[in-house]
Amino acid sequence: MSAGTFTPRPGAAPVSRMILAQTALETRMLLRNGEQLLLTVIIPALLLVLFSAVDIVDTGAGKPVDFLAPGILALAVMSTAFTGQAIATGFDRRYGVLKRLGASPLPRWALMAAKTLSVLVTEVLQIALLTAIALALGWSPQGNPLSVAALILLGTAAFSGLGLLMAGTIKAEATLAAANLVFLLLLVGGGVIVPMEKFPGAAQSVLGLLPISALSDGLRAVLQQGVGLPWGDAAVLAAWAVLGLGAAARFFRWE
Numbered sequence: 001m002s003a004g005t006f007t008p009r010p011g012a013a014p015v016s017r018m019i020l021a022q023t024a025l026e027t028r029m030l031l032r033n034g035e036q037l038l039l040t041v042i043i044p045a046l047l048l049v050l051f052s053a054v055d056i057v058d059t060g061a062g063k064p065v066d067f068l069a070p071g072i073l074a075l076a077v078m079s080t081a082f083t084g085q086a087i088a089t090g091f092d093r094r095y096g097v098l099k100r101l102g103a104s105p106l107p108r109w110a111l112m113a114a115k116t117l118s119v120l121v122t123e124v125l126q127i128a129l130l131t132a133i134a135l136a137l138g139w140s141p142q143g144n145p146l147s148v149a150a151l152i153l154l155g156t157a158a159f160s161g162l163g164l165l166m167a168g169t170i171k172a173e174a175t176l177a178a179a180n181l182v183f184l185l186l187l188v189g190g191g192v193i194v195p196m197e198k199f200p201g202a203a204q205s206v207l208g209l210l211p212i213s214a215l216s217d218g219l220r221a222v223l224q225q226g227v228g229l230p231w232g233d234a235a236v237l238a239a240w241a242v243l244g245l246g247a248a249a250r251f252f253r254w255e
Contacts, residue, residue, distance in 0.1 A: 018106045022114035027121050030084065039183070040079045040126060045133055048072045051193055052137045059195060062224075069134040069141070070219035071192035076126040077152055078212050081119050081159035083183045089115065089167035090175035099255045108254070116160055123156065143222035147229040151222070154237035155215040161244020162211070168252030191216040211240040 013021075030036050051057060052065040059067035092098050101111055134141075167175055188194065189203075190212030196204050207213050218233030 013105075015107065015110055019110050019114050019117070022106060022111060023117040023121070026115055026118035030088065030118060030122055033088075036084050036088070040076065040084055040122065041129065044072050044076045044079065044126070044130060047075070047193065048130060048133055049137070052134075057194055058198075063138055063140075065134055065137045065139045066224050067195070067220065068193065069130070069139045070223045071216045072130055072134075073127060073152075074155065074190075074212055074215040074219055075187060075192045076130055077123055077155045077215060078159050078186065079183065080122050080126065081156045082163040083179045084122075084163075085115065085119055085160060086163035086167045086179040087172075087176050089164060090170075090172040090179075093167060093253070093255065094172035096255065112164070115164075116156075119156060119160060123152065127152075141223045142226035144228065147222045148219060150229060151215060151218045151234060151237065154234055154241060155211060158211040158215075158237050158240035158244055161241055161246070161248050164248040164252060165244055168248060168254075186210065186212040191220075209236060211237055214240075 030040075048065070048068060051068050052063075055064070057064075089098070098111075106114075131139075131141075163179070166178060170178070186192070189199070189207055190210055191207070192212065196207060196213065196217070199207060208217070214233040214236035218230045218237070221227045221230045221233070
C-alpha cells in the first residue's frame with residue numbers, strides 16, 4: 001500500500017453528481033408525501049376510471065376512454081409540474097430550505113434543474129400507470145410517440161415555470177390555496193373531461209389559450225386523431241414556457 005492512498009480530497013462533488021443526488025432526494029420526498037400522491041396519481045386515475053365507465057359527460061363519438069385518456073395525461077402533467085411543485089417549493093421557501101440549499105455548494109440553477117428532473121421522473125411513473133389503466137379500459141392510442149413526448153416536455157416547461165413563479169413570489173399558505181384552486185378550475189374548464197365544444201364560443205377562444213387546453217387538445221389530436229405534431233398547440237405551450245420560466249427567473253425570491 002503506497003503512501004497517500006487514503007489522502008482526503010476536499011472540495012465539492014461534480015455538479016452533475018450533485019444534481020442527480022438532489023433529484024433522487026426530491027423524487028423520494030414527493031413519492032413519500034401522501035397528499036402529493038393523492039393529487040398526482042390517485043385523483044387522475046380515479047377520474048379516468050369513473051368517467052370512462054360511467055356515462056356522465058358526452059365525449060362525442062367513439063369510446064369515452066379515447067377522449068378522456070389524453071386529457072387525463074395532461075392533467076397529470078399539470079398536477080406534478082404546476083400544483084405539486086408550487087406547493088412543495090413554496091413550503092421549502094417558507095421553512096428556509098431553499099435559503100440553506102442556496103448557500104451550499106449546489107448552485108441555485110442546479111437546484112432548479114434537480115427539481116425539474118424530479119418532476120420528469122414523476123411524470124414518467126404517472127404516464128406509465130395511467131396508460132396501463134387506459135389500455136385496460138379499452139384505449140386505442142394512435143399517433144407518433146415523439147410528438148407526444150414533445151408536447152409533454154413543452155407542457156412540463158410551461159407548468160413548471162408558472163409553478164415556480166407562484167412559489168417564489170407569494171406566501172406558502174397562499175400558494176397552497178391558489179395552486180389547488182387553479183387545479184380545480186383548469187380541471188373543469190381546460191378541456192380535460194368536458195369537451196371544449198360544450199362551452200360558449202367566446203369562452204372557447206379564451207380557454208383555448210390556456211396551457212392545459214393546449215396540452216389536452218394537442219395530446220388528443222395526436223393520440224385520438226393520429227395527426228402529427230399540432231403546431232398551434234405546441235406554440236401556445238412554448239409561449240407559456242418562455243413567459244413562465246422567464247418571469248420565475250426574474251421574480252423568484254429565495255426567502
